[in-house]
Amino acid sequence: MRLTLTTWNINSVRLRIELVADFLQSVQPDVLCLQETKCPDDAFPLKRLKQLGYEHVALNGQKGYHGVAIVSKLPFDATDIRVFCDKLDSRHISVAFGAKAGLAAPLIVHDFYVPAGGDIPDPEANPKFAHKLSFLDEMKSCEPLHPRGDARHILVGDLNVAPHENDVWSHKQMLKIVSHTPIECEKLLAVQSEGNWIDVARERIPLSEKIYTWWSYRAADWAASNRGRRLDHIWVSSALKDAVSDYQVLRDARGWERPSDHVPVTVVLDV
């Protein structure tokens, strides 16, 4: 079975529900993982998604900030929410696909919204940066994020770190900018290696090539200046390494009317 999965930081799902609808109609992913929904669960635009054939939705939202959701054509066998750093922020949700989705073996999808970390890259001076670093440390020690053997797991989301030199427009100019400081890059890569995760983007596109998934709203002309960062990630467990058949960053979406500052990132797998 061919499974198409997209991750997208939507920056308000209610404001951009028609962008989501257009995307779903054109790309038709089986599963869409959203971040920054900024929407309480009882206000989530379920009806519009059901009209489009996405009848299964797992929600972890809150008013105004953060919020993650998994929207799916396929039913879930189970859903779970984890709390990090003892904060009630809505930053994680996971679902398990299995028999109900017609799969012989389970497939777990984790959807994350890692804290952005504020502006000052010093955990002493900036509690938001301290929170980000602690969050990454907890992800590293989180047992459910350590798929072993033939376990089939996918971890996606806005991880708010661009870990490699060509994940940002200028490595040198970004070294003291939160999202590309050495400490957080090391911590994100430690999460990755602790769980034996495979970074799908860098499995397919060499480290020498630039990849971005986010462009600031503050640029006068985002496309001309092209000062992007790769903040949105798709990782798969080693059992799924050879299952990946495609990976796409939909850069065009940054140029849509009233866009999110992040674009959809899509993977296709044989499951």
Next chain:
DNA sequence: ATGGTGGCATGGCCA
């Protein structure tokens, strides 16, 4: 070096 834009608890946060 600074400030630039966008969203929502619409006014001060957060990104």
